[in-house]
């Protein structure tokens with residue numbers, strides 16, 4: 004089935020048009036500066052990229068621009084919009100309402116709206132993408148795929164916060180977790196690569212601009228590092244990960260920051276950028292680390308915290324069969340992967356440094372005799388979204 008995948012942000016919209024069986028990508032691209040002026044970048048494998056300035060006052064014009072270029076006689080890949088069998092939308096927060104992907108109808112939209120307080124930055128933008136598609140292609144079925152859904156199998160002891168229980172009961176305060184579509188894809192591939200055993204324990208490390216780990220037993224998440232929102236866990240590019248809440252009170256008192264300013268610091272100015280003062284990009288940190296103590300410290304901190312989570316999840320699961328690395332850092336940085344696995348021999352993790360010299364390719368990089376397999380698996384969230392969309396539409 005040919006599926007259009009939409010990932011709508013507040014001022015940008017990414018799209019990919021692909022085959023749900025086999026995952027062939029026909030075209031993909033990006034609308035930027037929505038609500039400001041508007042720019043489209045359209046990529047078709049084997050052709051030169053097309054860049055166009057197109058007015059995009061709202062997401063409606065952005066979706067229209069995507070459809071126009073898809074059927075363009077020169078730059079397009081289809082002759083009619085009818086060739087798009089369905090649209091799959093990435094939605095950040097599904098709250099407690101969504102444990103799986105769902106066909107978009109009025110009830111689904113209402114439920115996504117109810118999750119806005121939990122995902123105030125992303126859910127409204129995701130909804131704008133959905134509403135634009137409903138308006139412009141009203142007869143094409145649409146599906147919502149949630150970043151949180153895969154984590155909904157966590158047991159209460161993993162998702163409950165140790166604050167008054169009424170906040171869970173009345174206000175849905177709990178751990179949700181994110182990057183669920185990515186963790187779902189790579190953990191399923193890891194189980195395949197393990198030979199589909201009846202029982203499996205996988206630690207999935209999604210290490211990119213935003214990063215999270217998930218502990219997956221028999222294909223089901225039992226714990227994950229992000230929380231109610233995606234700021235939680237270990238340090239990321241610009242996000243702090245978990246911090247002692249006392250720090251907030253202390254700094255807000257000292258500098259008169261509002262909670263909004265404080266959260267902006269924790270979201271945008273912290274993580275490895277905050278420690279290093281150099282960059283949020285791990286390539287820049289690698290380059291700077293030799294002569295810059297703070298860049299080296301930022302990398303040390305990141306590696307140390309990921310290692311601690313791996314240890315914690317091995318303990319939580321009572322062992323581990325495979326550790327998987329994915330996303331920008333996980334797929335590309337052999338040094339970080341190596342340093343994360345270094346010293347984990349005591350739990351049966353032995354990496355083969357030579358096999359580890361790969362980038363962006365599926366690989367088993369464990370040394371001969373390693374009790375725990377170490378896999379690199381490029382993530383493919385779009386394929387997961389396309390497969391869910393096709394499956395729900397066939398039903």
Ligand code: AMP
Pocket residue numbers: 210211212213240283284285286289330331332335336
């Ligand atoms: P993502 O969010 O998955 O697109 O990951 C993007 C991040 O991956 C970038 O900000 C970089 O920090 C990191 N990255 C990409 N390529 C490399 C590389 N070769 N070495 C280290 N980090 C990389």
